[in-house]
Amino acid sequence: MATPFLVSYDPASASGGLSLQQIAYFGRVLIKATDLAQAETFIRQNFRLLDIYVDATGISATGDLVDILNAGAAKIFISLDQLNALSEEQSVPSSRLVVYTSSNDQVEAFQKWVVKHIEREEAGLCTDSAVVHSISVKLGLNPEAQLLYRTYSGDVTEDAVKDTMKQGGVSIVPAAALTISREESSGKIQAGSLIAARGVKDQGNGLYATTVTDERGTCLGFVWSSDESIAEALRTGTGVYQSRKRGLWYKGQSSGDVQELIRIGFDCDSDCLVFIVKQIGRGFCHLGTASCFGPYTGLSRLQKTLQARKADAPAGSYTARLFNEPKLTQAKIMEEADELCRAETKEDIAFEAADLLYFALTRCVAAGVSLEDVERNLDLKSLKVKRRKGDAKGPWAEKAGLAEKPAEAKPAPKPEEPKEDTSRIEMTRVATASTPAEKVQEYLKRPSQKSNDAIVGLVKPIIQDVREQGDAGVLKYTHKFEKATSLTSPVLKAPFPAELMKLSPEVQEAIDVSISNIARFHSAQKGSNDALSMETMPGVVCSRFSRPIERVGCYIPGGTAVLPSTAMMLGVPAMVAGCKKIVFASPPRADGSITPEIVYVAHKVGAESIVLAGGAQAVAAMAYGTESVSKVDKILGPGNQFVTAAKMLVSNDTSAGVSIDMPAGPSEVLVIADKAANPAFVASDLLSQAEHGVDSQVILIAIDLNEQELKAIEDEVDRHARALPRMDIVRGSLAHSVTFVVRDLDEAMALSNDYAPEHLILQIQNAEAAVEKVQNAGSVFIGQWTPESVGDYSAGVNHSLPTYGYAKQYSGVNLGSFLKHITSSNLTADGLLRLSKTVETLAAVEGLDAHKRAVSIRVAAMKQEQL
DSSP, X not given: OOOSEEEEOOTTSOOSSOOHXXXXXXXXXXXXXXXXXXXXXXXHHHTTTSEEEEEOTTOOOHHHHHHHHHHTOSEEEEOHHHHXXXXXXXXXXXXXXXXXXXXXXXXXXXXXXXXXXXXXXXXXXXXXXSOHHHHHHHHTOOTTSOOEEEOOSSOOOHHHHXXXXXXXXEEEEEGGGEEOOOOGGGOSEEHHHHHHHHOXXXXXXSOEEEEEXXXXXXXXXXXXXXXXXXXXXXXXXXXXXXXXXXXXXXXXXXXXXXXXXXXXXXXXXXXXXXXXXXXXXXXXXXXXSSBTTBOOOHHHHHHHXXXXXXXXXXXXXXXXXXXXXXXXXXXXXXXXXXXXXXXXXXXXXXXXXXXXXXXXXXXXXXXXXXXXXXXXXXXXXXXXXXXXXXXXXXXXXXXXXXXXXXXXXXXXXXXXXXXXXXXXXXXXXXXXXXXXXXHHHHHHSOOOOOOHHHHHHHHHHHHHHHXXXXXXXXXXXXXXXXXXXXXXXXXXXXSOOGGGGOOOHHHHHHHHHHHHHHHHHHHGGGGGGSOEEEEEETTXXXXXXXXXXXXXXXXXXXXXXXXXXXXXXXXXXXXXXXXXXXXXXXXXXXXXXXXXXXXXXXXXXXXXXXXXXXXXXXXXXXXXXXXXSOOOSEEEOOOOHHHHHHHHHHHTOTTTOOXXXXXXXXXXXXXXXXXXXXXXXXXXXXXXXXXXXXXXXXXXXXESOOHHHHHXXXXXXXXXXXXXXXXXXXXXXXXTXXXXXXSSHHHHHHHHHHHOOSEEEEEXXXXXXXXXXXXXXXXXXXXXXXXXXXXXXXXXXXXXOOOTTGGGTOOOSOGGGGEEEEEEEEEOHHHHHHHHHHHHHHHHHTTOHHHXXXXXXXXXXXXXXXX
């Protein structure tokens, strides 16, 4: 799977060329490390992405070189002196070493070392010589084994890289010198051209034979590629191939079964191109199976099933319990592990091992961990050159009879339960004063979402089905995704039966108080929408007045949580605005019912109906209308990537005639804290958003906090996170969350405005005074006694807010979201006469004679009357 070049990348600064994510398409990267900690940090953060080579020539300690290999570096680049020192380490395989040489003498010294120390394994050699082939021959290196690397003292060119490739060498090319753009004018080397240069074309059709595999190496199918399709695949980051009949083939463009490109390379002799992809949708094959060779089996099949059930498991089902009750999953893992240990026959061992793998994989999927992550960790372990003895720990060794029993006849101690992941739950810490600005910007980026093309490809067929099939289309997907197969109608119409609104007195009172506060705050916004009338010049009166949007659709997510709060945040402003028709949409439970809290809110705000559906099918039903679902004029409400994509698609379809509130992404919060902030309060605000999902992100900006003060917050985050039932989700969220340590409030606000958070919390002294510095935010929570939770539920402000940086362009939902503004003009004859020359002049400039005549005819009529 190797590519014909090795990309060098400087982690400390922006490359100016390919990003690390793009470098991963080529499978490996070379970084220069100045110390062990730097190398270990980069490997730990990026080993799942690609194979990491480390230029370790700046590291003097031999033990550190071994530790870098032990940490998971695929190879290290070293000097001859370092090579001789490492020769004493018998555990270091020479296949993991590449030696820099700068002269013929050093090449000869390297050759002598090879003869002396190597029997079966081969070390690599790196040179800046252009005649790599002669060096390869002199050393007797296999030209297909990619053991000879070439550096460039000056600027590297495409021709030089291709020449080195022909000689059997691997060029080291800086990331800044490469591009995946297809524009020739960039002055950079096109990576796609280098990939194609190594391929062997089929003699019959002039294309490259290509196998497509998933991340686990399962072959999905056989296709063809061309120079153009390779370049386009790299540019788009998707599976793009060459159809012998139709030209460029963007996989999934029509079916929705798109692919995200993971890696591209060749087989051993370059006569077969290999694409590693993440397949989305039904599968690779046009018949709807995972591959052209049949469906997934074994662990791959189980993983797909669990991932689907995590997204769609009916509330209260056993699968839902496993995902939402970590202690239950842990208990099942311990139970099955014990049963596996006691199994004796071949059949029993296989049976119990299957059970253990099922619950272990459930634990992984719940935490957002894939089989690919597990296998990559196994690969990382295989790279260790120093290994522990590996004995079982005390209580487990004792239970298995491996440890000696105590001399006194005492009952064997009860074995300790195996502990869950005990690693510290924390965020990445970045000190802006010592971090390049480009790197700070990288840390500010949100977690990557699936490519928009991939999501759109999945959503389009659903929208089309609902548009064409109406109620039947909605029910089809409700049965499929919500498993509510008993539903025969996709709508619950008002008046809603009392038995569907049975709530405890406490819950009903909480909803009533919240509705009252939300209504009061949104009613107060009417003043800003009152009628406006003014005379812009004598006889010219311009007015503006508002009218409610007649029909609005309120999307209320379901998933693993009940969200009456979103129903209130959308339904109450619609009621206050005076919308004539309010339609709710929310996924039903497996029995076809809707949560009573949502039905109660729908009743309180006077909703016409509740669409019993979620996802793209609910959006499409409200956008186009069906036999039972009322068509609306605007759709509002948060949702996942599929809901957002569906909202964007229908709003861009002129035949739908529907608008939306805003795009949306995963929930997020940014907390600014100074020395006066309570660490427990800060931690609670961060965790309240981190528990939404593993794709959520939280940001802490710490103003001039010292190590002790930062550690106090980090300790609170770790302690409180472990007490949460959704700890695994929190751990996943915090893995891509960041603490920025800044100098002062001005720097903190600049970072916050750049990030444009959905929720901004000011836990600082004189918080009210800092509000004037806020330029971009969905909603601001001022002072230590204002947690974000009050905005989510009951304070009165709206919690349907722009995320993913859209706070730079969009407001959160407010009364104006449910109104449209209409302007009017009212001119007297004198007013038209005063304005006529101006209008006629501009109409003439634009060449619109009819516009001009509409004025001149009236002016002429006035003058005729005056005669």
